[in-house]
Each structure stands twice: as structure tokens, then as C-alpha cells.
Amino acid sequence: MMNWAILGPGSIAHHFAAALKEEGESLLAVGARNKMKGQAFAEKFDIPRVYEGFQGVLDDAEVDVVYIATPHAYHYETIMEALHHGKHVFAEKAITVNAKQLEEITDLAAEKQLIVAEAMTIYHMPIYKELQQLVDAGKIGAIQTLSVNFNSIKENDPENRFFNPELAGGALLDIGVYALSFVRLFIKDEPNEIISTVTKHETGVDQQAGIILKNRQGQLAAITLSFMVESPERATVMGTKGFIDIERFSRAEKATVCYIEEGNTEIMESGETAKALQYEVRAMKELIEKDVPHVTLPYTKDVMNIMDQLRKQWEISFSFE
Template identity: 90%
Template sequence: MLKWAILGPGSIAHHFAAALKDEGETLLAVGARNKSKGQAFAEDFDIPRVYEGFQGVLEDPEVDVVYIATPHAFHYDTIMEALNHGKHVLAEKAITVNGKQLEDITALAAEKQLIVAEAMTIYHMPIYKELHQLIDAGKIGEIQTLSVNFNSIKENDPSNRFFNPDLAGGALLDIGVYALSFVRLFIKDEPAEVISTVTKHETGVDQQAGIILKTKQGQLATITLSFMVESPERATVMGTKGFIDVEKFSRAEKASVCYLEQGKTETIEAGETEKALQYEVRAMKELIENDVPHVTLPYTKDVMNIMDKLRKQWEISFSFE
């Protein structure tokens, strides 16, 4: 059995630890910059080894795979260090801050023959397998257009991770990565054209944006992101014969499909929202233990490339890049 460790015992780490337990996985260690927090986390989940900082976890010879739950500004150094210590890595989104960091990581992982993956729930929810089968069968025709809205009001505090440039803040790297991952899952190629507009926070990071993506085949996607308003988390995939509506698309368990020719609508259900992180665990185990194709990594690379292009258009960069 794989032995897991968690780096950074924050809120998402609590959910992931619970998912590991539900899957019957061995959670061997936790690393925390604040050891008291690490000890409390270990008590909650019966974790036998607690390390102050991350180095002890990475040097632990019994740890096979680490889950990184720190803010994305710190992912690159931690992932590279983990790979150099022979650990497989599952890192929270966004997996890195830019495409160059991801290139370095994937090159090192290939050299070390290790698996590195982004913990992107969208890629693993069972509903999307069902929807792709429906699309492949031609039920909604050729996909032409996608529309995605992801908006979430954040407290206007320049020091928090959402708006702090030293922590790679901004809506794009926080919620935009979900919207772009959804789009990439349904279009044929990485977009050839990227057009956008942005509203910046006083700190200089993006807090609201409108994005248009177009593939070389002519598929078009429109995305709105905002930290200034709240709205339903919704995505629509539109084909020549129908369309698919997905509410709460980041962890969806059902979708509404409208068939234009028949004039009818049906609801497709698959998977459970509450098991989103369990599906991530299963996918990571498959990659490590069964050597299956790493189909999500090319999507992750494409999304990172799109975000690089957007930040270049917006003239947003971080001092540590």
C-alpha cells in the first residue's frame, strides 16, 4: 500500500485527509510550519508522525506520495524538493504559478520516474466521463461554444492570499483555474486565440476578468471571473444539436442535457459531490500503481499556458517569478 503524507494542515488538507481515510489509505505523516497545528491535525486523523516544517517528511524513507496543500505561491520549491527526495506529488491547484515552473517540475518527474499531478476535481468527477460518452455518441452534435461563470466575493483585505501579490493572489490562479480546466476538458486543443479584459485590485492583482478563447477549429469559450460578486457556479457546453448545463461544475454530480431535435431535456447523474477528493485519491493511485496514461497532465499544462498569456496581457507578474 502507498504511504501518504500531507504538507500544510489547512482547511483543504482536512478534507483530503478525510478522503484518504475513507479510501482506506495509509496517512503516515504530516508536515507543518507550526508544529502545534500539525499535532492537532495528527490527533484528528490518527497520523503517527508529525514533523515541524516539511524537510522531515521529505526525508522520511517510508513516505511514498505527498499531498501539498500550501498556497500555490510556494508549490514550485516544495514540489521540486519532494521529487528530488523520490516522492510522488499531488499538489493543490494551481499546481504552479507559471508554465516555466511546470516545465521544470514535469521534466524532473520524468527523470526520476515519478508521478506529479494537480488536484483538480473537475478531471476526476464521474459525471464528466458520462458527458463525454454522450458527446462522443453525437447526441448534442459538434461542440461550438462554451460559457463559464465563476464568481466569489472575497473580503477586501490586501494582505490575504486572494489579493496579496507576494502570495500570487488574484482570481485567475484561484478560481480561474477551475473555469479554464472545465473549458479545456471539452475543447479539442489548447486555444489558438486568447482575448481578455481585466479589473485590477489596488494591490495590482486581478479581481475581475472577462476571457474569450478560440481554438483553431473555431470552438469559442467565454469565461467571467470575479472576486467582487457572487453568482451560481455554472458552465454550459453548446453543440449543434443541443446543450449541457452544469451547476457547481467544480464538483458536479449531475447535469441537464437539452436535445434540440427531440425538444426534450434529461438529467444525467453520476458520482457524488462529497466524494470529489476520493476520486482524486483513486486517480493518483492508478497513475502510481498501474502505470496508466497521465491524460490530465497535458490539460494542466495547457491551462497554465493560457494563464501565462492572460497575465502577460494584463501586465501582472510576481516578484518571485
């Protein structure tokens, strides 16, 4: 059995630790900058080893894989250190801040024969495997257009991770990565045309954006992101013979498929929203233990390239890049 460790015991790490326990995994250690916070986390999840900071975890020879749940700005440095210490890495989205960082990480992982992956729920929800099979079978015809909305109001605090540029804040890296990952899952290849507009927060990061993507096959995707409004998290995939409508697409368990020619509707259900992080754990285990193809990594790279281009259009960069 592999031994897991968690770096950064924040809110999402609590959910991931619970998922590890549900899957019967060995959660051996936690590393936290605040030792008291780390100890409280360890007591809650019965974790035997607590380290102040991350170095102790990385030096622990019994730790096989680390889950990184720190703000985006710290991912690159932490992932590189973990790989240098021989650890497999599962990092929260967005896995890095830019494509150059991701390339360096994946190159090092390949050199050391280690697995590095992004904790992107969309790639591992069972419903999407079934929907891809439906699309591949031509049930809704050729995909032409996608529409994705992800809007989530955030407290207007310039110091929090959502708006602080020193923490790589902004809607794009926080929720936009979900929308782009969804699009990339269903289109044939990476977009080669990108049109966008943005509303910036007073700190300079993006807080609202409209994005249109087009690839060489002519497939179009329209995305709206916002930290300023709240709306249902919805995605629609439109083909020449029908469409798929998905609510709460980031952790979907149900989809409505409408067939235009037949004039009927089908409800598809698979998996459970509540088990989203457990599906991630299973996928990471398979990558490490069964040596299965890392099919989501090219999507992760494409999404990072798109986000780089968007931030360039918006003239948004971070001081540490």
C-alpha cells in the same frame, strides 16, 4: 499500500485527509511550519508522525507520496524538493504559478520516474466521463461554444492569499483554473486566440476578469471570474444539436442535457459532490500503482499556458518569478 503525507495542514488539507481516511489509505505524516497546528491536525486524523516544517517529511523514507496544500507561491519549490527526495506529488491547484515552473517539474518527474499531478476535481468527477462519452457519440452535435461563470466573494484583505501578490493571489490562479480546466476538457485543442479584460485589486492582482478563448477549430469559450460578486457556479457546453448545463461544475454530480431536434431534456447523474476528493485519491493511486496513462497532464499544461498569456495581457507578474 502507499504511505501518504500532507504538507501544509490548511482548510483544504482537512478535507483531503478525511478523503484519504474514507478511502482506507495510510496517512503517515504531516509537515507544518507551525508545529502546534501540525500536532492538532495529526490528532484529528490519527496521523502518527508530525514534522515541524517540510524537510522531515521529505527525509522520511517511508513516505511514498506527498499532497501539497500550501499557497501557490510555494508549490514549485516544494514540489521540486519532493521529487528530488523520490516522492510522488499530488499538488493543489494551481499546481504552479507559470508554465516554465510546470515544465521543470514534469521534466524532473519523468527523469526520476515519479508521478506529479494537479488536484483538479473536474478531471476526476464521474459525471464528466459520462458527458464526454455523450459528446463523443455526437448526441449534442459538434461543440461550438462554452460559457463558464465562477464568481465568489472574498474578504477584502490585502494580506490574505486571495489578494496578496507575494502568495500569487488573484482570481485567475484560484478559481480561474477551474473554469479553464473545464473548457479544456471539452474543446478539441488548446486555444490560439485569447481576448480578455481585467479589474485589478489595489494590491495589483486580478480580482475580476472576462475572457474569450478561440481555437483553430473555431470553438469559442466565454468565461467570467470575480472575487467581487457571488453567483451560481455554472457552465454550459453548446453543440449544433443540443447543450449541456452544469451547476457547481467544479464538483458536479448532475447535468441537464437538452436535445434541440427531439425537443426533450435528460437529467444525467453520476458520482457525488461530497466524494470529489476521494475521486482524486483514486485517480492518483491508479497513476502510481497501475501505470495508467496520465491523460490530464496535457490539459494541466495547456491551462498553465493560457494563464501565462492572460497575466501577460494584464501586466501581472509576481516578484518571485
